[in-house]
Amino acid sequence: GESVGLHLPTLSVQEGDNSIINCAYSNSASDYFIWYKQESGKGPQFIIDIRSNMDKRQGQRVTVLLNKTVKHLSLQIAATQPGDSAVYFCADSYNFNKFYFGSGTKLNVKP
Amino acid sequence: SAVISQKPSRDICQRGTSLTIQCQVDSQVTMMFWYRQQPGQSLTLIATANQGSEATYESGFVIDKFPISRPNLTFSTLTVSNMSPEDSSIYLCSVGGVPDEKLFFGSGTQLSVL
Numbered sequence: 001g002e003s004v005g006l007h008l009p010t011l012s013v014q015e016g017d018n019s020i021i022n023c024a025y026s027n028s029a030s031d032y033f034i035w036y037k038q039e040s041g042k043g044p045q046f047i048i049d050i051r052s053n054m055d056k057r058q059g060q061r062v063t064v065l066l067n068k069t070v071k072h073l074s075l076q077i078a079a080t081q082p083g084d085s086a087v088y089f090c091a092d093s094y095n096f097n098k099f100y101f102g103s104g105t106k107l108n109v110k111p
Numbered sequence: 112s113a114v115i116s117q118k119p120s121r122d123i124c125q126r127g128t129s130l131t132i133q134c135q136v137d138s139q140v141t142m143m144f145w146y147r148q149q150p151g152q153s154l155t156l157i158a159t160a161n162q163g164s165e166a167t168y169e170s171g172f173v174i175d176k177f178p179i180s181r182p183n184l185t186f187s188t189l190t191v192s193n194m195s196p197e198d199s200s201i202y203l204c205s206v207g208g209v210p211d212e213k214l215f216f217g218s219g220t221q222l223s224v225l
Contacts, residue, residue: 008151034214043203043216044154046112089153091214096207098169099144099214101154 008087010106019077019109023090023102028071030092034099035064035075037086044089047075077107085109113138117204117217124194124224131190132220134204139184141208145177148201148219157202160187194224 013019025033031052036044050057050064050073057064063076073090090102114137124130134143143160158166158179166179181187191198201221207214 036216041221043117043218046213046215049213091154093214096142098156098159099205099207100156101146104153 008104008106010108012108012110013080015080015082015109015111017080019075019080019084019107021075021077021088021105021107023073023075023105025071025073025090025092025100025102027092027094027100028068029094030071032093032096033064033066033073034091034093035062035073036089036091036101037084038089038104039086047088080107080109082109082111112213112215113140113206115204115206115215115217117220119220120218121221122223124222126195126224128194129190129192130194130222131188132202132204134187134189134206134217136185136206140206141184142206142214143181143187144205144207144214145179145187145189146203146205146216148203150200154203157189160189191222194222196224198222199224 034049035047038044048059048062048064055066061078065074087104087106089104091099093099116135118133145157146154148154156169157172158168160166160179160181162181178190201219203219204217
């Protein structure tokens with residue numbers, strides 16, 4: 001049968017600029033969230049996580065913001081580099097039971 | 112983080128055959144999951160692999176098509192049965208509870224069905 005692939009939304013940024021990638025989740029009971037980076041031909045790579053009792057968490061060059069009111073998650077990447085080019089996914093979980101993934105965003109960093 | 116080994120990394124199979132994918136972790140883990148990622152799409156949870164009992168399947172996935180084993184806390188297999196071209200996807204093993212309940216992924220199995 002024919003397989004139809006969806007086109008991921010793409011965010012194009014200039015090297016050195018900051019990137020903001022957004023994600024919406026549907027389960028209001030979700031209490032744990034993870035951002036992943038997936039490069040071509042590889043499995044998703046853990047970037048940063050946040051629990052629902054927080055609204056912001058910072059890592060190395062990355063910040064995750066959580067807005068539980070509107071069920072929205074964002075990933076901010078500071079000083080974006082060509083090596084950041086990849087597809088980014090958010091995932092949410094309730095009580096660390098199962099993880100469901102968002103649709104993904106392709107980040108394209110222009111040198 | 113745990114080291115996750117998934118085999119095979121890729122395979123090309125004929126319609127109607129079955130393929131078993133293995134996932135081996137270098138430490139005992141609480142949770143093991145199997146995901147499917149169709150071309151250009153996000154990850155879809157197939158099932159939770161439960162140690163010593165039947166897997167818990169998500170809506171749209173059934174045991175007859177995707178039998179799963181988990182004999183211990185470090186190993187699981189996913190079989191894709193009676194394959195058709197629509198099964199062409201990347202299949203990913205993931206583990207959690209190591210040690211602080213993060214979820215990590217293997218490198219995946221690229222399956223092409225002719």
